[in-house]
Amino acid sequence: MATLDPAARRLRLRQYQEELLERMQAARTGSGARTHQLGVEIGGERYLLDLLEAGEIVPVPPLTSVPLTQPWYLGLANIRGSLVGVVDLARFFGLQESAAAPGPAARLVTFSPSLGMPCGFLAARVHGLRQAAEMTPSAGRLIDADGHAWTPLALAALAQDERFLQVGL
Structure with missing residues (x-):
């Protein structure tokens, strides 16, 4: 498995944080199906x-x-x-x-x-x-x-x- 360069790692971390934030907001509003x-x-x-x-x-x-x-x-x-x-x-x-x-x-x-x-x-x-x-x-x-x-x-x-x-x- 290839190691990601620092810029790619930051991008993946940012995407993960955005996805987590969306899920947390859905949980707060009850709009999430699960x-x-x-x-x-x-x-x-x-x-x-x-x-x-x-x-x-x-x-x-x-x-x-x-x-x-x-x-x-x-x-x-x-x-x-x-x-x-x-x-x-x-x-x-x-x-x-x-x-x-x-x-x-x-x-x-x-x-x-x-x-x-x-x-x-x-x-x-x-x-x-x-x-x-x-x-x-x-x-x-x-x-x-x-x-x-x-x-x-x-x-x-x-x-x-x-x-x-x-x-x-």
Whole structure:
């Protein structure tokens, strides 16, 4: 596979961002025929996020630790000049005991500014847009055509969870 030159990469990124923006706008207005959600992997589990609740997806930046915080609170990151609290949801959910170094596919997914919480979480992998309407419900999860189970994750509810809001020890 040939490597794209920087100009071609920027063009492809721009096209992807425009397509994502169109889908988000369709989701907001209800004009989309299907509900698109963002698929992410956290602690070996797959989750679906409402596009209206997700903000930016960026490579994991350097983190500044904050003393006397919960083990799942990883610290602060500078995202385009704004400080964002970073959470390891795998640890928060009890899916893993210790935070491993993020792999090359890991991303930081920020909460939407509309949620009023400058926060983000580590995703081991972002699987892209998923069509929840084409999945089969099963015991609180959705099963896709490939047999993968997806759990809906409401960032708005998480942003109001008392335990999530108490990052200090």
